Amino acid sequence: MKITTKHRFSLIALLPLILFAIPRSASAQSDGQKLYDNNCAKCHGSDGSGSTAIGKAVGAKDLRSDEAKKLTNAEITTQIDQGKGNMPPFGGTLDKAQINSLIPIIREFSKKAAAPSKKAGCCSRSDGK
Ligand code: HEC
Numbered sequence: 660m661k662i663t664t665k666h667r668f669s670l671i672a673l674l675p676l677i678l679f680a681i682p683r684s685a686s687a688q689s690d691g692q693k694l695y696d697n698n699c700a701k702c703h704g705s706d707g708s709g710s711t712a713i714g715k716a717v718g719a720k721d722l723r724s725d726e727a728k729k730l731t732n733a734e735i736t737t738q739i740d741q742g743k744g745n746m747p748p749f750g751g752t753l754d755k756a757q758i759n760s761l762i763p764i765i766r767e768f769s770k771k772a773a774a775p776s777k778k779a780g781c782c783s784r785s786d787g788k
Pocket of ligand 1: 694695698699700701702703713717718719720721722724726727728730735738739743744745746747749761765
């Protein structure tokens with residue numbers, strides 16, 4: 660009787676630790692995706708194009724553009740932290756690690772856009788014959 664109670668208590672005490680530990684350690688990448696969906700997609704679109712109703716209204720930039728590709732990590736970080744033009748600053752709501760986790764998401768947009776535009780429909784053969 661005594662043992663059962665004790666065990667039950669320790670399990671309950673550990674449960675929140677277990678629940679917190681798992682998602683925290685396993686999902687740096689998906690954290691960024693989630694943050695993007697919650698904070699950025701309404702203006703920049705889920706594909707980064709900026710073609711949402713709000714995005715068009717405020718002039719959100721296309722995150723897949725050559726211009727966006729040229730931004731350094733530091734420039735992107737500053738832009739998110741402090742905002743620019745019609746983009747609000749996120750420094751008060753997102754911490755540094757969260758802002759950093761958004762950078763790979765932005766890079767992914769420009770990678771996806773680059774792939775299909777590469778000489779689509781051309782006829783080059785790599786065997787040289
Ligand atoms: C209210 C709409 C809005 C939201 C929300 C928003 N942005 Fe922006 N974003 C803009 C606008 C407008 C610009 C263009 C600013 C300028 O240069 O005048 C911009 C520009 C940018 C740029 C620079 C692109 C370039 O080519 O110069 C990046 C990177 C960016 N946003 C990332 C983000 C990220 C990441 C988030 C989420 C944390 C976010 N934005 C949320 C409106 C928004």
